[in-house]
Amino acid sequence: MHTPNAAPIPELYVSYESAQKLKVEAGDLPSWDLTPRQTCDLELLMNGGFSPLKGFLTEQDYDSVVDTMRLSDGSLWPMPITLDVSEKFAETIEPGQDIALRDQEGVILATMTVTDKWVPNKTKEAEKVFGADDDAHPAVYYLHHQAGGVYLGGPVTGIQPPTHYDFKARRDTPNELRAFFRKMGWRKVVAFQTRNPLHRAHQELTFRAARESEANLLIHPVVGMTKPGDVDHFTRVRCYEAVLDKYPQSTTNMSLLNLAMRMAGPREALWHGLIRKNHGVTHFIVGRDHAGPGKNSQGEDFYGPYDAQELFKEHAEEMGIEMVPFKHMVFVQERAQYEPADEIEDGVTVLNISGTELRRRLQEGLEIPDWFSFPEVVAELRKTRPPRDEQGFTVFFTGLSGSGKSTIANALRVKLMEMGGRPVTLLDGDIVRKNLSSELGFSKEHRDLNIRRIGYVASEITKNGGIALCAPIAPYSATRRAVREEIEQYGAFVEVHVATSLEECERRDRKGLYKLAREGKIKEFTGISDPYDEPKDPELRIDTETIDVDNCAHQVVLKLESMGLIGTD
Ligand code: PPS
Numbered sequence: 001m002h003t004p005n006a007a008p009i010p011e012l013y014v015s016y017e018s019a020q021k022l023k024v025e026a027g028d029l030p031s032w033d034l035t036p037r038q039t040c041d042l043e044l045l046m047n048g049g050f051s052p053l054k055g056f057l058t059e060q061d062y063d064s065v066v067d068t069m070r071l072s073d074g075s076l077w078p079m080p081i082t083l084d085v086s087e088k089f090a091e092t093i094e095p096g097q098d099i100a101l102r103d104q105e106g107v108i109l110a111t112m113t114v115t116d117k118w119v120p121n122k123t124k125e126a127e128k129v130f131g132a133d134d135d136a137h138p139a140v141y142y143l144h145h146q147a148g149g150v151y152l153g154g155p156v157t158g159i160q161p162p163t164h165y166d167f168k169a170r171r172d173t174p175n176e177l178r179a180f181f182r183k184m185g186w187r188k189v190v191a192f193q194t195r196n197p198l199h200r201a202h203q204e205l206t207f208r209a210a211r212e213s214e215a216n217l218l219i220h221p222v223v224g225m226t227k228p229g230d231v232d233h234f235t236r237v238r239c240y241e242a243v244l245d246k247y248p249q250s251t252t253n254m255s256l257l258n259l260a261m262r263m264a265g266p267r268e269a270l271w272h273g274l275i276r277k278n279h280g281v282t283h284f285i286v287g288r289d290h291a292g293p294g295k296n297s298q299g300e301d302f303y304g305p306y307d308a309q310e311l312f313k314e315h316a317e318e319m320g321i322e323m324v325p326f327k328h329m330v331f332v333q334e335r336a337q338y339e340p341a342d343e344i345e346d347g348v349t350v351l352n353i354s355g356t357e358l359r360r361r362l363q364e365g366l367e368i369p370d371w372f373s374f375p376e377v378v379a380e381l382r383k384t385r386p387p388r389d390e391q392g393f394t395v396f397f398t399g400l401s402g403s404g405k406s407t408i409a410n411a412l413r414v415k416l417m418e419m420g421g422r423p424v425t426l427l428d429g430d431i432v433r434k435n436l437s438s439e440l441g442f443s444k445e446h447r448d449l450n451i452r453r454i455g456y457v458a459s460e461i462t463k464n465g466g467i468a469l470c471a472p473i474a475p476y477s478a479t480r481r482a483v484r485e486e487i488e489q490y491g492a493f494v495e496v497h498v499a500t501s502l503e504e505c506e507r508r509d510r511k512g513l514y515k516l517a518r519e520g521k522i523k524e525f526t527g528i529s530d531p532y533d534e535p536k537d538p539e540l541r542i543d544t545e546t547i548d549v550d551n552c553a554h555q556v557v558l559k560l561e562s563m564g565l566i567g568t569d
Contacts, residue, residue, distance in 0.1 A: 012048075014159070029098050038083060042109060046158035046161060053081060062120070069267065076318055085148045090148075114153070125143060126143055167256055170256045184216075188283065190206075190218070191279070193291075194220075199377065202243075203247070205285075205327055209283075215283050274319055284323060332344060362385045388564040391490075391565075393491045394487045396470045397496045401525070401526055403499075424469065437450045442530065494540070499543055
């Protein structure tokens with residue numbers, strides 16, 4: 001029988017007195033400002049959640065983890081935990097040097113002795129760790145578009161954990177959880193990992209898992225970083241709090257895990273198991289498509305639905321944690337109860353609401369039946385996600401200079417104001433360049449910065465329930481995608497490609513800029529001497545060559561209606 005390890009797990013923190021001293025000394029070291037993901041990783045490195053790691057991976061360990069899912073000493077470790085930095089920062093650092101690691105407010109959390117500095121083969125990392133070098137995988141996208149180009153490795157000395165201002169009482173380090181289990185006399189604990197709100201089916205399956213393994217239950221949701229587009233953790237934790245009342249109090253606990261998920265399916269399942277083992281857990285629930293990232297760019301699943309369970313099973317003994325396979329629970333109408341789908345005889349009525357259907361019902365303010373979820377959970381979700389026609393959204397026009405973006409955006413602004421309801425803000429290319437980006441030119445770097453600023457303002461407007469209409473050229477698809485991701489956390493992002501051809505824009509040449517660009521008097525001019533990536537899959541593409549402005553704006557109105565973003569009455 002597995003017993004939670006009675007001994008505390010080693011942490012990387014120094015004593016309080018040494019930490020005070022080290023903090024002062026570290027003030028003089030070169031310092032790296034951690035990204036949100038690195039801050040999550042550092043917290044789990046320092047508190048022992050990532051034991052046996054003693055720091056960010058060295059090159060040798062990285063190669064070994066990528067190739068074999070093991071550290072170079074042979075211990076099982078499936079996920080590369082690396083400190084990616086910019087080329088510019090890396091140039092100033094030599095192996096042997098100490099650096100300070102700071103959080104986003106500049107507080108020094110740790111120092112690291114850099115033993116290794118290398119340029120990773122990201123394509124290989126994507127293929128081996130995530131199964132394909134495909135940007136549709138969120139971690140592969142992160143690797144190529146957000147992570148720095150150079151990795152630094154070496155041992156970490158912990159000074160203090162990152163500060164959390166939210167749900168403090170629900171956050172536990174591995175040693176705090178171990179101590180809790182000891183105090184309560186919980187020898188067997190089954191953990192449930194989740195990044196979604198819990199509904200009745202989850203409550204039923206976790207309760208059954210605990211009963212069948214004769215174990216206590218730990219609801220262990222991830223609140224660090226999950227899949228882009230997930231319900232935010234504030235809402236989720238309020239939902240979990242509500243569901244917790246439905247379990248017997250003496251055998252169930254909930255603790256929040258500040259993990260940055262990678263959505264790496266089978267490898268991620270092993271990683272989750274090792275992290276839970278470090279938290280003193282003996283059993284772990286692994287579901288169908290555990291930590292699955294969704295579909296690849298060909299529309300197929302990245303991993304087989306049971307790959308994670310199979311890989312976990314192979315390594316469970318070595319990890320010292322038992323797998324409890326997740327049962328797919330469905331509601332049997334005749335018996336008015338949840339039962340495992342594989343134990344149900346033919347002829348009974350099975351009810352189920354998919355994730356997509358649930359989102360639709362929430363968005364449209366439709367009924368969510370009591371057999372599906374708890375009224376408290378539904379009420380929380382409704383608060384965060386009011387019906388679509390009450391949420392903020394962004395319409396993002398993109399197209400060549402002179403394609404008609406501003407004119408259509410302005411016509412749309414007037415039409416939306418006539419309808420009323422939500423404040424409308426126009427972030428036209430020219431307005432932005434005057435008020436937000438007056439110091440910027442048209443290099444790739446400056447255009448990216450310009451679009452990111454627009455994206456930031458539009459995301460704030462969307463978050464606060466307004467309508468943002470953006471009309472820059474936004475020539476690069478990677479930047480448009482980044483802006484989409486930022487905005488979709490808060491509301492819809494409607495990309496409208498104003499698809500006027502270069503020939504037509506040049507023929508119109510309203511501002512006389514094409515002529516100057518052809519004569520070489522304006523450099524880096526979009527379409528002439530600088531690229532424009534055509535949107536592959538915009539929500540709407542409009543042809544301005546055969547349709548007048550009023551009609552173009554009306555097409556957008558119809559699109560917004562069909563997406564449920566504006567009311568039809
Ligand atoms: S970008 O690429 O999205 O940052 O551009 P944007 O902020 O929309 O600015 C485009 C307007 O700037 C004028 N202009 C140029 N456009 C493209 N390339 C070069 N080199 C350039 N130099 C000046 C031009 O008037 C664009 O306005 P619109 O309304 O698109 O015609």
